[in-house]
Amino acid sequence: MKRFDAIRPFYDTEINEGILKIVDHPMMKALMNFCFPKVEDEVWKDQLKKTHSIRDFQCNFIYFGVKQVLEKSSEGLTTSGFEKLDNNTPYLYISNHRDIVLDTTFLNASLFEHGKLMTSSAIGDNLVKKPFLRMLAKLNRNFLVQRGLAPRELLVSSKLLSHYIAQLLVHENRSVWIAQREGRTKDGNDETNPAVLKMIGMGSDEQNLMDYFRKIKVVPVSISYEYDPTDALKMPQLMAENNNEIYIKEKNEDIMTLLSGIIGQKKRIHIHIGDILETEIDDIKANYDTSNKQIQALAQVIDDSILSSYKLWPTNYIAYDILHKTSRHQHLYTENEKSLFERRLEMRIDHCNPFALQSFLAMYANPVVNKLKYENVI
Known part of the structure; x- marks a missing residue:
């Protein structure tokens, strides 16, 4: 499994060593003080040092951070559709993408509360360039999507990523979360990029691509925020695109957007779990004779699920x-x-x-x- 070392999260056997490296980091203190505002530092440090698995780190620490985010910057998170999921079955969750870290964080908190398998989640390596953030991502079961590569390097990276996703879903009984497109939706139009599905399909060991997508149990997910805390921050990129200009991010823009998403007011939030795509995939296999047409049709089915079940707010x-x-x-x-x-x-x-x-x-x-x-x- 060394082939995945560049992108994978920590194994449980590596968790404690990783925690010990950053337990005294100022950003860890800030994170834990946010998660446990009334707890003395030595108490959470002692508990962190006794942590030996990703699940324990997520359930005993990150989950309480999620509750604080919801309490301080929202009017609550509601869910629907989780009853469709089996408790011990891994799924490929393909979701619309509105917030850098909260989309998958809220989904995992909801999966935990419903007694389902939590996900290993994709995150762009551009978001975790700082050593502490990369360590935190690896502790939180994030795997890296390598950005900004030349075409040939991108192909190699996509194959590696697809085989890692297959490894998780097929061999490790681990659910996976991935956004339906690279980057967050800026204009409110949630649309699946077929290139994401093509990348996932590279990991197929089936003669027909749709047999593979059926095997890995694709589940569309829609998440909606009553207020997008980063709405105004999305304007410069939209304006650049409107003027046919290349948008260049400011230094630390991703970090500022990430923090704005966490602390900014969201009011109400809703996550809906769509139907597991089975008969839909069977129909695609029966009615489309090339993999390109099948991928396009699957992207449309995912869009139909996400858009039709999207929770609308005032x-x-x-x-x-x-x-x-x-x-x-x-x-x-x-x-x-x-x-x-x-x-x-x-x-x-x-x-x-x-x-x-x-x-x-x-x-x-x-x-x-x-x-x-x-x-x-x-």
Whole structure:
């Protein structure tokens, strides 16, 4: 298994050694003080030093951090669809992507609470360049997706990644989380990139690709936030793309976005587990004769699941009505909710910039537009 050493998380036998290397790090102190605000440092340090598995680290430490995030920056997390999952079966969760770390963190906390297998989760190596963050990722069962590679290196990296995902799902009985596309959704349009599915398919040992996707039990997941705490931070990239400019991130931009996502107000959050894709994959296999067509069809099935089950909030309906100059959904929000949203819009967006204003509204409105494709009446 040395072939995966460059991207894999720690094995349980390596956990304690890894913890001992960073237990006195200032960022570990900050993290633990956040997780356990009323606990003396020596108490959590003593418990950390006795930790010898990823599960113990996640359940005894990270989980309490999640509860603090929810308590301090949200009005609660709700879930649906978890009853479809078997407690001891690994699944490939393919999810829409709104927040750098919280999407998968909230999913894992929910899986833990429902008694299901937690995931090994993909994370871009650009997000963990600092040694402490890389150690923390490896302690939290993250595996690395290598970014910014030349085409030939990218192919080699994709093959390695696909075989590692297969190793987890098929041989280690470990669920996997991966985003439906590289990077977070910036404009509110959640869409599966077929290239992600092609990469996953590289790990197939089946003659027909759809037999492999059926075997690894694909489960679409939709996550929605009433307020996106990083909404305004997404504007510069959207504006650059609108001007046909190459967007170059500021130094430490990813870290600032990560922290903003954690501490910023989210109000309500919902995670929905879609149906395990079985009959849908059988239909794709029966009706499409090439792997490219099958991949395109599978991407569409995943989109259909995520978009149709996406939980809409008053903020989505308010943005839709403002953007489209209509009162179509006014029965789904209060005047107070509308005033709060307009106040947020006023504070976070330059109203002298029509594109920024429209893009901000579209970010919240597009999930309504997408859901209208699946429902005659909302």
